[in-house]
Amino acid sequence: MNYEVKLGDRVASIDVRADGEGWLVSVDGGPVRRVTGRRQGATGWWLDAGDGLRRAVDVALRGEQAFVLDGVDPLRGEVVDPREHALELAGGGGAGRVTTQMPGAVVRVQVSAGDSVHAGQVLVVVEAMKMENEFKAPFAGVVASVEVAAGQAVESGAVLVVLDPADA
Amino acid sequence: MTNRPLTRVLVANRGEIAVRVIRGCHEEGLQAVAVYSEADADALHVRMADDAVCVGPAASASSYLVVDRILQAALDTGCDAVHPGYGFLSENAGFARRVAEAGLVWIGPPPAAIDAMGSKTEARRTLRAAHVPVVPGTVDPLHDMDEARRIAADIGFPVMLKAAAGGGGKGMRRVDDPADLEAALTAARSEARKSFADDAVYVEKLVEHARHVEIQVLADAHGTVVHLFERDCSIQRRNQKVFEETPSPVLAPEVREAMGQVACRAAAAVGYVGAGTCEFLLASNHTDFYFLEMNTRLQVEHPITEMVTGIDLVRAQLRVAAGEPLWFAQGDLTQTGHAVECRVYAEDPYAGFRPSPGPLDGYREPQGPFVRVDGGVYEGGEVPIHYDPMVAKLVVWGTDREEALSRAARALRDYKVVGIPTSIPFFLALFDDPDFRAGRYHTGFLTPAWLAAHLATPEPGDDLPLIAAAIARFERDRALAGAAPATTDASAWKRAFRWAQHHRRPA
Incomplete structure (x- = not known):
């Protein structure tokens, strides 16, 4: 299985195959290394990837979102199965999904399907605690669909609005 | 009673x-x-x-x-x-x-005591009469420019002009130079009028580079009032306390004694009963102090006082409320060792401390000698979005400050919160600051520049975190596809569970 893994600024293409009690792993097409280890508790892993690369880390996955705790460092990113994305791109025509980074409640939806928007235009405002967070269009385009309504609670990673780029 | x-x-x-x-x-x-x-x-x-x-x-x-x-x-x-x-x-x-x-x-305290301390102007008058030092200045609004000049010269520059009806920084003006007073007063009045429909402005001495030091008091319904020493709460972010310690690294015994007596006097002046806290500004000479306000309740940071005095403040509250007299006198109380508290929040220190509530996929609190965690969450639970995003308070005791801080650093590294970012890395950065380590800080210590310089978004140090994320995803996909995960022997656990059910001891 191949995954696109992004943590912080680091992006890697990682192949994983089962190998008895462990795994065979290749990072960015590099040499295949045998990884052994085990799951420990709800999110814990003890992993040994050889060459002294072994320690305890914690991993939480929510959909494609990944949260890795390595020591005290929270590393955030995603683990994507490119095959799923290939399907999406084929069907979605390069649409841009605007997603939340935190759970909250939708305060306002400022666009409707079919609206033309400019880059940086506020699409949806989501409140968490007492802070309002504006979600803006990453590029100019047309609103393909609005996936939320005012007052609705949203999870971290939820799709708020789907945009079609202006110049496809 | x-x-x-x-x-x-x-x-x-x-x-x-x-x-x-x-x-x-x-x-x-x-x-x-x-x-x-x-x-x-x-x-x-x-x-x-x-x-x-x-x-x-x-x-x-x-x-x-x-x-x-x-x-x-x-x-x-x-x-x-x-x-x-x-x-x-x-x-x-x-x-x-x-x-x-x-x-x-x-x-809690009698309602009249809550009222007396709740109104800033009333509290100021009551406490002045009880010889409690308050920040020099006026409570009554300034009549005119002449009065402003006279009082400002009297208390000494810099001064702060404040809207009497104010709050949130509106109608506030810092004045360093007497020549700027008139323009500042006009501006403060105009801002106060626009914000609060009331242009009343008063003047206070600006206590620069002050520390926030507070005194815990306990009073019973039989007239006994004692203090349980101080807490230094000067490490604040946007006027919110994030770290507290006791003793204060800078308080001389005679200043502590004087502050404690003043706090007891303030409590007695309003007929206080129960646990309460008098907050003071401690000037940069670490000698002059001014009463700020009294919090007529248990404080967030009460555990550090419990750690150094051995007095359980909640149990004391319960006993006092039941009418029991305090079972100790002022002379019985001692401050032993050093205690610190880190307020661990569901806030992202790498994104301007943006609240980061959410599910706690993994959660493991630190343990070990002299480590206490006062929390309200558990693994598999969540920090809800609707309230203060606190995860827990990490409270640590040591024989001295250095021991307490090194133990707290160890406990912070042992603290595993998986799924949401927390302020844990911030405390480790704070502990690494030489000025903090030497106890040299004041309420303005944590500037945006300090935070920007000390908190860089972490990046993977090697490939292991990426490999771990890929393997976790691989195993999830495999489990969803129906294959047994490689590293769990489910049947052995089922056998063990059945054995435990058959051999459970009578309750």
Whole structure:
């Protein structure tokens, strides 16, 4: 299985195959290394990837979102199965999904399907605690669909609005 | 006041402080009843209480702050007392009166004392009469420019002009130079008029590079008032305390003694009963101090006082409310060793401390000698989006400051919160700062520039975190596809569980 893994600024293409009690792993097409280890508790892993690369880390996955705790460092990113994305791109025509980074409640939806928007235009405002967070269009385009309504609670990673780029 | 033994206490709060109060009740042999909002149905304080009542939807204005619902919950569950915790209704004198009128014991100060300390101008007058030093200046609005000039010269520049009706920084002007006073007064008045429809402005001395040092007091209903020394709460971010320690690294014994006596005098002046805290500004000469306000409730940071004095403040509150006299005198109290508290928040230190509530996929609290965690969450639970995003308070004791800090650093590294970012890395950065380490800090220490310089978004140090994420995803995909995961032997666990069921000892 191949995954696109992004943590912080680091992006890697990682192949994983089962190998008895462990795994065979290749990072960015590099040499295949045998990884052994085990799951420990709800999110814990003890992993040994050889060459002294072994320690305890914690991993939480929510959909494609990944949260890795390595020591005290929270590393955030995603683990994507490119095959799923290939399907999406084929069907979605390069649409841009605007997603939340935190759970909250939708305060306002400022666009409707079919609206033309400019880059940086506020699409949806989501409140968490007492802070309002504006979600803006990453590029100019047309609103393909609005996936939320005012007052609705949203999870971290939820799709708020789907945009079609202006110049496809 | 006669003794009135308690049996069942309604805890009118949520989160870690509700858990803390429930623990105190159970240790005193009392039952504890929790209240909760719909968003808190699975919260730890609900699980720990002897009974629990839902008081409304998630918004606190419709649940934790609704006096009638809280009172009804207490009456319906046969409680004889109400503990308000901190925040919510804890400093609401009207609520305290309603509790008493319903025939229940209010575990807090008399409503009149809450009122007396609640109004800043009234408190200032009462306390001046009791010879409690307040920040030099006027409480009464300035009449004209002449008066402003005279008083400012009297107290000395820099001064601060403040809107009498103000708050939130509106109508506030710092004045360093007498020549700027007139323009500043005009500007402050105009801003005050626009913001509060009231152009009354008063003047106060600006206490620069001040520390925030507070004194814990305890008073019983029999006229005894004692103090339990200080807490230094000068490490603040946007006027919010994030780290506290006791003793203060800079307080000389004679200043501590003087501050303690003043705090007791302030409490006595308003007929205080129970646990309360007098907050002071300590000037940069570490000698002059000024009363700021009295918090008429238990403080968030109360555990560090418990660690160095050995006095359980919640149990003391319960006993005082039952009419018992304090079982110790001022002379019996000592400050032993050093204690620190880190407020661990669901906030992203790498994104301007943006709140980061959410599910706790993995959660493991630190343990070990002299480490205490006052929390309100558990693994598999969540930090809800509706309230203060505190995860827990990490409280650590050591024989001296250095030992306490190195132990706290160890505990922070052992603290595993998986799924949401927390302020844990911030504390480790703070502990690494040489000025902090030397105790050299004041309330303005944590500037945006300091935070930017000390908190860089972490990046993977090697490939292991990426490999771990890929393997975790691989195993999830495999489990979803129906294959048995490679590293779990489910059948062995099932056998062990069956064995335990057959061999369970009688309860």
